[in-house]
Amino acid sequence: MGSKHIKTSLGRNILANSLPVIAIAGIMTVAAPQLAFGACSCGGVRNIVRSERINVNNHTTEVGNYIVDNILKGVAQLSAYSKRETEAAKRIAEGRDQNAVLLERQKIRAAAEGGRYDPATSACIDLSGVLNFGGGQTSQGVGGIDIANLSRNRSYGNGAAGAPVRSRGLALAQEIKLDRDNLRNVGGFADPTSDVRLLTEAITLDTSDQQVAQAYARMINNMIDPLPPKPVTTEEARTPNGLARIAARQVDATRRSASHAVFTYLGDIATPTGGTELATWARNAAGPAYPNAIGDKVSSLQAVDVFVHSRFANPDWHQSIAKMSPDAVMRELLLTQALDLHVNWMRFGLERRVAAVEAASLASTIDGTEGAGGGAPLGN
Secondary structure, eight states: HHHHHHHHHHHHHHHHHHHHHHOOOOOOOHHHHHHHHOOHHHHHHHHHHHHHHHHHHHHHHHHHHHHHHHHHHHHHHHHHHHHHHHHHHHHHHHHHHHHHHHHHHHHHHHHHTTTOOOTTHHHHHHHHHHHHHHHGBBBOOOOOOHHHHHHHHHHHTTTTTHHHHHHOHHHHHHHHHHHHHHHHTTGGGGGGGGGGGGHHHHHSSSHHHHHHHHHHHHHHHHHSSSSOOOOOOOOGGGGGHHHHHHHHHHHHHHHHHHHHHHHHHHHHHHEEHHHHHHHHHHHHOOOTTTOOOOSSSHHHHHHHHHHHTTTTTHHHHHHHHHHHHHHHHHHHHEEEEEEEEHHHHHHHHHHHHHHHHHHHHHHHHHHHHHSSSOOOOOOO
């Protein structure tokens, strides 16, 4: 529209400014014959023509300049129009982007209000359990490593626990019988001092109870080294026989330590850990179908047991899964995978110790065979 207006304006200006030129040309045309019939002065005519030619040239230059000036003004106006169009397009694009962002925000808000980002119903309880669990590093009773050290000191005849070993004879037999009679029905077993189920079937073995700890220690002693030999005295150690007994005892203790390693591990995971906070979490998370009792103390083994039973065996968990958003289900899946990873790590820890037991058993089996230590040397 702007360019059309400019063209119309320019045409009118050119026409208006050209009229004098046309009029002069007409005068010259009319006047020429009159001069021809009168006293014609050729020089005068030439002067008139020359003068008019100069006037026409000057006027033509002015018209040209005027046209150029108007064209430049039109171009400038068109440039301004173009800038305004660019700015308008920019604002339209910005408005479109803002609308797109607003739309995405509304979608996310609708998804959030619809429960897409809600955590699983068990997430808060599970997180509380993980924080209070502490990886089972803090024992609330006598741990497996404590029992193993006590048992080994007894076998060497050290300290108060080793007094019957130092006395030997009936002292060892009396100790075994006395513990059996005094610790009956501890832990729910008729004779826990001779029943390994005290340890293997305990979800939490409360070794903060002195009788439970004593029954556990006696069972370990009966299992691994029930009748250790009398310690070698200082005088005996100076004799060849005494030195041989010391060496044999060292070999024996080394191989028995493989058994100690297994029972140490089993005792450590069954020993209470985490304090009352972990026990409170376990009671809240266990669910109605949980098969084991939860006392004031919970072991790392029972914590894992609660994690497991609070899901597959818990009907409330199945109902909550059905109501979860896809994102919440994925978070629940990640949690169960993390639990599976932890259980596999626990299993790996036990497998390492079992491998040591098998290696010790193999070494004991080949003792005395040809080529083994103490056997006949190989021939050439």
